[in-house]
Amino acid sequence: MTEKLSEETRGPLLDPLMARGWEMVDGRDAIHKSFVFADFVEAFGWMTRVAIWAEKWDHHPEWCNVYKTVDVTLTTHDVGGLSTLDAKLARKMDTLAGA
Secondary structure (H helix, E strand, C coil): CCCECCHHHHHHHHHHHHHCCCEECCCCCCEEEEEECCCHHHHHHHHHHHHHHHHHHCCCCEEEEECCEEEEEECEHHHCECEHHHHHHHHHHHHHHCC
């Protein structure tokens, strides 16, 4: 079962993500990042690739797409905050975006 990140694991898991543009969400134990692509097709293609991994890992993002921008928020609702799944999916999103 997935557990909420402990104070000891937060730094090692989240610091590299923050260095790549992820930010903590005010008032929530969640992280957020905006991905900007060349156009809508590229953004939608990226979302499709991410969706395959999200379904495989049974961990689904909160996201919104407007034209070439995808805003993503990650948190694990089952544990009431950030978990290793959020860090794992954030890393995959960065990789698939070429970040």
